[in-house]
Amino acid sequence: MLHMICCVKQVPDPETPASQFKVDEATKKVLPVPGIQPVPDEYAILGVEAALRIRDAVGEAKITILTLGPEAARDAVKHALAMGADEGVQLTDAAFENGDSFATARALAAAIKKLEPFDLVLCGRQAPDWDVGVTPSIVADILSLPCITRASNVKVSDGTLQVERVLSDGFETVEASLPAVVTVSNELGEPRYPQLKQIMAAAKKQVSVWSAGDLGVDSSQLGAAGSLLSLDRLYVPVQDVKCEFIEGETPEESAEKLAAKLREEKLI
Template identity: 35%
Template sequence: MKIAVCVKQVPDTNEIRINPETGTLIRDGVPSILNNDDANALEQALQVKDAQPDTEVIVVTMGPPQAKEMLQECLAMGADDAILLSDRALGGSDTWATSNALAAGLKKAGPFDLIFAGRQAIDGDTAQVGPQIAEKMGLAQVTYVKAFELDGAFATVKRALEDGYETLRVKLPCVLTAIKELNTPRYMSVPGILKAAKADIKVWSADDIGVDKTTVGLKASPTNVFRSFTPRPKGKGVSVEGDTPKEQAANLLADLRAKHII
């Protein structure tokens, strides 16, 4: 079995702060990480490999050269091979253009029996690239996968809904997007880290993957950023006075009552 896992390197948004003076993001010193849901996607692929050792797991990403660090982390977790799609021609792609590039890369590296991806990346939160890869490759998709079982040429999966779940049966090959309920990602292993350090990560350009250049990059993207900005911060609030928790509680409630908030 051959499995692809689509991953993305993202800034740890929990660490990002806003500069209150300028209202801009402070990204300095913010670590880049393997996107959370993507780690669950990789873990699921590795679990298939644990059960069927002749499985090959290939991680694929699109991004700048420094995304190699994240791919090494994936190799250290147990992936067999890593591919980085990196080219100026791909820069500025929206989800549609990104999917065109990733679909072309996956076609070149494939064919795959299964393609896993994270549900969404924490920087953009769109959840669009997984389904759009599936569409561009003409494959079935299941998003929000929280349980997975392989059953011959089929997968039986649970898809999370807001108020429950669906159980679905889908024929391979297909695209599945993972959420954190699916599993607990493993740590990198020491042999894995040693192997990853020596690994040769493939870097493919737009020409290498043979993608139509009128369908990738900033100019080809159907959506454009018109403006970006920060919301106006609220006026500074008050610090509730009081020497003891009892006084603080009393002062807060008195003020809320005086203003008819409670």
């Protein structure tokens, strides 16, 4: 039976009003906004949707949801289970905290390895918290699997993977052998709305919780300790908009003044 693993993530609400978004520059942390709860990353949820569509097409498949994050991150797993996924695994450990894409990928790859046998790993194209979008590629690299990014359509037939992927100027369709890692883009369409019965069933489902020890990865490879990147400064950029009207008697005069101004500002 086809086994698909979907990596999901709970993120600070990307639709937090800009006026409410605040960071603490001293601790280099994003401050939670009162009354605004974290939400599941929509790209990752589309990965779950892609898996469900594959299952609808092939008839039988197992879908496991994997997340890395604190207790509260379980909401994303529960949401994916409510959509129709079968099992959930959550990686929670102090050792995972504050990791960059590399450290996180090591933990995810180890968990995926532990979930073997699997055929397909589905992720969102990028999470809207840091918008880096490289973790799935690193996971694929660690597991020595093909990686196809920004999918708009994912199909599995006769043991092969067909992926339509989004390019800047169109689409391309590629094939790969299984197992593989695929990241899904918003062009896939809308994720399904969970049926109430499934929401209730998901609420009752147990989500396995694995620590760093369960993965058998040295904690020096994980979290802040295993990160290759370091955060120098976190701040909200100040956007200064200055509006100036160029006056002139005639259109020619206005244009001349505008050109002079632009040259003065070294814009042309």
